[in-house]
Amino acid sequence: xxxxxxxxxxxxxxxxxxxxxxxxxxxxxxxxxxxxxxxxxxxxxxxxxxxxxxxxxxxxxxxxxxxxxxxxxxxxxxxxxxxxxxxxxxxxxxxxxxxxxxxxxxxxxxxxxxxxxxxxxxxxxxxxxxxxxxxxxxxxxxxxxxxxxxxxxxxxxxxxxxxxxxxxxxxxxxxxxxxxxxxxxxxxxxxxxxxxxxxxxxxxxxxxxxxxxxxxxxxxxx
Amino acid sequence: xxxxxxxxxxxxxxxxxxxxxxxxxxxxxxxxxxxxxxxxxxxxxxxxxxxxxxxxxxxxxxxxxxxxxxxxxxxxxxxxxxxxxxxxxxxxxxxxxxxxxxxxxxxxxxxxxxxxxxxxxxxxxxxxxxxxxxxxxxxxxxxxxxxxxxxxxxxxxxxxxxxxxxxxxxxxxxxxxxxxxxxxxxxxxxxxxxxxxxxxxxxxxxxxxxxxxxxxxxxxxx
Numbered sequence: 001x002x003x004x005x006x007x008x009x010x011x012x013x014x015x016x017x018x019x020x021x022x023x024x025x026x027x028x029x030x031x032x033x034x035x036x037x038x039x040x041x042x043x044x045x046x047x048x049x050x051x052x053x054x055x056x057x058x059x060x061x062x063x064x065x066x067x068x069x070x071x072x073x074x075x076x077x078x079x080x081x082x083x084x085x086x087x088x089x090x091x092x093x094x095x096x097x098x099x100x101x102x103x104x105x106x107x108x109x110x111x112x113x114x115x116x117x118x119x120x121x122x123x124x125x126x127x128x129x130x131x132x133x134x135x136x137x138x139x140x141x142x143x144x145x146x147x148x149x150x151x152x153x154x155x156x157x158x159x160x161x162x163x164x165x166x167x168x169x170x171x172x173x174x175x176x177x178x179x180x181x182x183x184x185x186x187x188x189x190x191x192x193x194x195x196x197x198x199x200x201x202x203x204x205x206x207x208x209x210x211x212x213x214x215x216x217x218x219x220x221x222x
Numbered sequence: 223x224x225x226x227x228x229x230x231x232x233x234x235x236x237x238x239x240x241x242x243x244x245x246x247x248x249x250x251x252x253x254x255x256x257x258x259x260x261x262x263x264x265x266x267x268x269x270x271x272x273x274x275x276x277x278x279x280x281x282x283x284x285x286x287x288x289x290x291x292x293x294x295x296x297x298x299x300x301x302x303x304x305x306x307x308x309x310x311x312x313x314x315x316x317x318x319x320x321x322x323x324x325x326x327x328x329x330x331x332x333x334x335x336x337x338x339x340x341x342x343x344x345x346x347x348x349x350x351x352x353x354x355x356x357x358x359x360x361x362x363x364x365x366x367x368x369x370x371x372x373x374x375x376x377x378x379x380x381x382x383x384x385x386x387x388x389x390x391x392x393x394x395x396x397x398x399x400x401x402x403x404x405x406x407x408x409x410x411x412x413x414x415x416x417x418x419x420x421x422x423x424x425x426x427x428x429x430x431x432x433x434x435x436x437x438x439x440x441x442x443x444x
Contacts, residue, residue, distance in 0.1 A: 067299055071293040180406075
């Protein structure tokens with residue numbers, strides 16, 4: 001039997017995993033909406049974002065309540081504080097998926113993404129899905145070896161992001177300024193999504209190992 | 223005489239104000255670096271960002287220590303948790319100033335900003351400086367009326383941000399794709415900077431009034 005504190009902490013951990021699932025689903029659907037100019041899918045992602053916000057709000061309220069009632073110290077205290085930071089990362093990931101969906105909606109019935117970048121954006125969507133799924137597993141399992149893999153996915157995302165800039169800066173961009181603006185923003189949304197997933201994973205590693213990262217590293221950006 | 227807890231809290235509040243000062247100074251210098259293609263100023267902003275990171279790290283460590291030692295409840299507990307959230311906002315504002323400085327550095331010896339957008343970017347820099355200074359005053363004074371003013375500055379930032387898009391989408395953009403990408407990113411950095419300042423102010427209002435905002439609102443983005 002676990003004590004009340006650790007039961008509460010398990011529930012918080014479950015909610016964080018649920019947030020990774022929702023954020024991943026949102027980004028997967030946003031990617032399809034963007035590439036297929038699917039307005040219904042885009043609207044669905046935009047409308048569903050409040051679910052993630054709601055879980056975060058409840059999770060944070062419960063965390064503060066837990067601090068007040070149980071007054072944890074040492075590792076237990078760090079776990080609760082870290083959970084609140086992870087919920088902030090995950091809520092932001094939901095926002096970024098919504099931003100992608102909004103670009104899809106703005107350009108409907110066209111797709112915002114020109115043919116030359118389709119494969120690239122498709123891959124960014126796939127990496128985003130993979131990285132947030134791994135972040136969820138890491139929260140659930142505390143398997144810090146998996147966190148190393150997730151850093152490799154982030155490197156892949158950075159490579160795909162640079163590839164967008166290479167296309168934009170090649171001097172051969174022929175899709176106009178509007179498409180350049182869209183590609184710039186969308187690229188940044190995917191990259192930030194991955195940064196926050198890395199941040200989540202690093203926070204778990206920190207809890208398990210106590211190994212210090214700088215805050216800039218913990219926030220997924222060096 | 224204030225008790226030990228409130229003395230510690232005062233110190234945390236002082237550090238938050240210092241972070242607003244550093245973030246404001248960084249963004250002011252980054253704006254000048256960007257408009258004047260001043261590489262030394264840009265390098266200075268990039269190099270100085272670790273100071274804000276360092277204050278945040280110490281502030282968060284002290285906050286966690288405070289939770290462990292003093293085990294505050296109710297409003298006192300919320301103040302400490304909120305201080306950690308504000309430190310995250312302010313650290314991120316430092317990152318965004320650094321991002322602007324990096325665009326300046328990347329395009330040196332040219333300015334990344336074409337003539338048609340110079341006045342616009344200058345104003346964004348001024349609004350950014352003003353909004354973070356107000357956020358600092360609000361933290362120091364708990365003057366929640368000032369928070370209303372700050373929302374107006376944020377509206378002004380949004381207007382300036384839209385103006386960049388209007389220029390980019392006018393069909394008359396003649397400065398090439400690279401300049402369009404730079405303007406898109408820079409515009410977003412300023413806008414996010416203001417969002418985080420709004421977030422800081424709303425958190426103070428929340429502490430003072432207990433009036434609930436959604437987390438999305440508290441994070442400065444609806």
